[in-house]
Amino acid sequence: MVLGSCFHPHKDNLALVVIDFQEQLLAAMEKDIYKRVNRNIELLIHIAKLMRIPLIVTEQYSHGLGPTSKELVAILGDLYQPIEKLSFSCYRNPAFLEKVKSLGVNHFVLAGLETHVCVLQTALDLLANSYEVSVVSDAICSRNKSDWQTGLGIASKAGAIISSTEIIIFQLLEKAGTAEFKRMSPLLKQR
Numbered sequence: 001m002v003l004g005s006c007f008h009p010h011k012d013n014l015a016l017v018v019i020d021f022q023e024q025l026l027a028a029m030e031k032d033i034y035k036r037v038n039r040n041i042e043l044l045i046h047i048a049k050l051m052r053i054p055l056i057v058t059e060q061y062s063h064g065l066g067p068t069s070k071e072l073v074a075i076l077g078d079l080y081q082p083i084e085k086l087s088f089s090c091y092r093n094p095a096f097l098e099k100v101k102s103l104g105v106n107h108f109v110l111a112g113l114e115t116h117v118c119v120l121q122t123a124l125d126l127l128a129n130s131y132e133v134s135v136v137s138d139a140i141c142s143r144n145k146s147d148w149q150t151g152l153g154i155a156s157k158a159g160a161i162i163s164s165t166e167i168i169i170f171q172l173l174e175k176a177g178t179a180e181f182k183r184m185s186p187l188l189k190q191r
Contacts, residue, residue: 006107006132006159006161007161008171009107009109009132009134009168009171009172010107010172011051011052011053011172013105013106013107014053014054014105014106014107014108014109015053015054015055015056015100015103015105015107015108015109016044016045016048016053016054016055016056016108016109016111017055017056017057017058017090017108017109017110017111017112017122018041018044018045018055018056018057018058018068018072018111018112019058019090019110019111019112019113019118019119019122020058020059020060020065020112020113020114020118021038021041021057021068021069021072021111021112021113022059022060022062022065022066022067022068022069022113023065023066023067023068023069023070024064024065024066025060025065025113025114026038026069026113028143029113029141029143033141034141036138037111037138037139037140037141038069038071038072040111040136040138040139040165041072041111041112041139042071042072042075043165043169043184043187043188044109044111044136044139044165044168044169045072045075045076045079046075046184046187047168047169047172047173047180047184049079050180050183050184051172051180053172054103054105055076055079056083056090056096056099056100057072057076057079057080057081057082057083058082058083058084058085058090058093058096058112058118059082059083059084059085060085060086060088060118061084061085061086062082062084067082068080068082083095083096083099088117088118088121088122089118089121089122089124089125090118090122090125091121091122091125091126091129092121092125100126100131106131106132107131107132107133107134108126108131108132108133108134109133109134109136109163109168110122110123110133110134110135110136110140110160111136111139111140112139112140113140113141113142114140114141114142114143114147114151115135115140115141115142115147115148115151115152116142116147116148116150116151116154117142117151119135119140119151119155120151120154120155123135123155123158123160124154124155124158127158127159127160132161133155133159133160133161134160134161134162134163134168135152135155135156135160135161135162135163136163136164136165136168137152137162137163137164138164138165139164139165166188169184169188
């Protein structure tokens with residue numbers, strides 16, 4: 001049995017990428033949307049840590065846009081080692097590209113900001129270079145809902161799988177009763 005596919009990612013062949021979830025960008029988001037997206041990214045970080053899935057954090061021009069949100073930095077702990085970038089696409093940053101190649105995985109789960117800019121351009125570049133991409137629709141946002149929708153539509157047409165936080169988590173867990181399931185279950189109830 002082959003484990004994983006572009007529609008069903010497997011923990012041994014993927015990495016989570018948290019794109020530019022920074023203080024100044026968050027200030028421009030609707031508060032309710034920011035809270036929901038923040039919570040979903042927290043859940044994705046929890047499952048990544050629990051299942052030892054590689055995690056990449058990026059920051060777009062942190063000198064001007066500030067660091068990653070304090071809430072995520074607290075959850076990331078020692079894993080908070082952001083890759084600073086100026087290009088909108090993470091893939092066009094040499095440090096990111098080096099990290100991608102060193103991980104040896106083929107599937108990238110994308111979360112963060114903004115859907116129609118950095119998330120979309122990263123997805124398109126990964127797809128163009130033969131990687132599989134899942135875009136987590138409820139763990140990304142844009143300042144405008146129409147930009148969020150349009151970015152998701154373009155990513156989907158390009159070949160990205162549009163997913164959700166719970167879909168990704170349950171695909172990775174695969175079954176109930178495991179230690180990982182028991183650790184994640186209470187967190188999912190708090191959603």
